Amino acid sequence: MRGYRGFLREFARTGSLRALVLQVRTGIAHVARQWTGRNEVGNPLARFFESYGPDGIRPASAAERRLRLASEACLVCGLCSAACAEAGGRPLLDPRDAVIAAARLSLDLRRAGLEGLAASSCAACAACDPVCPQGIPIHLVQESLAARPGSEPPQGAPDSGAPAARDARGPGIG
């Protein structure tokens, strides 16, 4: 709307009646579309799958959204990688990378052709969780990335919508 507001000044400068008519018409049409909600054609979910499904991207479930919010607090300090390595874990996706990925997209790993990751070799030992300065439940993030399409989200996902899920999870470092 900000651009539209200058249409009279634009007309004074250019003198183009045709441009004025087009701008007014566009402005009216835009407002009308917003009111009637007619700018969306068809089922939005269907359109989403049509556009992004082939790339393996899917809408996030509520649990995944909470995990994503928690993951966004990541400082990328890499302590989880060290804890994982010391515990002898060999996940295909480093816990650090898993958190970074979870903060960005909800990937259907099988559809994206990453079956290896979907059958993640993360042992869910949770050695990564206690070292996280931000309290991100990293092993749940790993589980959620590895979850099969359409399956239930992992149990015990944090239920507060706070940026960092700050709950105690057993004894450990820190």
Added chain:
Amino acid sequence: MSGALVIGGGLAGSAAALVLAEAGVPVRRLAAGPGATALTGGSIDVAAASPGVPHLPWRDPRSGEALPSRARLRILLSGASRHPYTTTFGAAGGEALAAAFERATERLAGWLRAEGIDLHGSLDRNLLLPSAQGTLRISDLALTGVASSDLGGCRKVTIVDVPGVEGWDARGCARTLASEIAALGLGPLPVEVVRARDDRFASGAGSPARIAARLDGAEGEGLLKAALEGLGGADELVLLPQVLGLVRTRALLASVSQGRPVGEALSFPPFALAGYRLTRALDRACAAAGVELLRGRAGRVLAAEGRLRVEPEQPGAFEALEPEGLVLATGRFVGGGLEAGPRGVHEPLLGLPVSDPDGRRVDGIPAHRSVRKGYANPQPLYAAGVSVDGALRPQPTAPAGVWAAGEWIGGFDPARERTGLGVALLTGIAAGERAARHVLGSNDSGQAPRGPA
């Protein structure tokens, strides 16, 4: 609950807990995570020279001579009136501060030694530590691994090129290091890049943490020895990324050095392991000293009728604690000692005022409004924290029996001045000693433990 409680899992909190435990006080350490201590690159900067900070100069502004940290501490006391060093030792003077640091360093070295980490350096000599990016840090104390890459007394630097290690670009490091050496006038010190003869020790691992875990094993150690065969010589440093083990760094270094210095570059998260090693060693030292380690985040500290009560942030996460003495080492924005929410910056546990080094309040103001333009400029927000008196009691209104330690104390900017771990060490030990005297004094005939004032 009798005894003391320390809140904070970084260097300040661990040091306070260890001092309390060694004084014979039953102590618990409550931590939500390892805090900013875990983000160290490998040095513990007590008074490292910091470009752009007038009270931490590299050279004497008049004579042009390089200064050691002992001299910098004197300059800092006269130039930074709200720095925690000044608040606690300003009246006693630079020599008293340096002496306190010598005692503190000895204690920390003792705690870490048992866990396989040595603390190198002193306040009388600068360590010239190259970083993975090739920049030079002029520091004073450093941990095993990084400490042996000190360029002082070195005749040549051989940077080992290991393809595929995250965060390690040997050629880029060499270029920057050569220009830094020239800029500091360190004399003829050639820098060379050599491809590792055998990179099986790192192949396929990727992240420094995975390589380090491999090198902790006997097979990895053999592979590393083979890779470094024939590189360097006496006084010729062999510089590696931070991969020398997660738990066996000291033994691994001794085994691969063979008469020449082998060292790790200072590194920064997420490619640094020094912070992981340090927090791991501190946790183990605490456990060995009998500190009860609790995990969780405190929500509020209440004081009524002379009694302290610490409640969890999430109800039921742990049972409310009622300590006789409380040390708060909760850090700043990483640790959670300060929070920046929609209502602005605030201190969550006691609701204390938060002010910058000029004494201006920054609490209650949205965080972005306390940030100035320009990366290198002083940032009031990053230098803000709670105020303390000379005895480390939070000001202006904290209940009796509460002491402050670490970066939670304001008046300095850890990012620019790099004194974060130095402050944590000094104030952690001092707060622990005061809390120990308080708890022991209130229990029996005032049998106060000896310690610095």
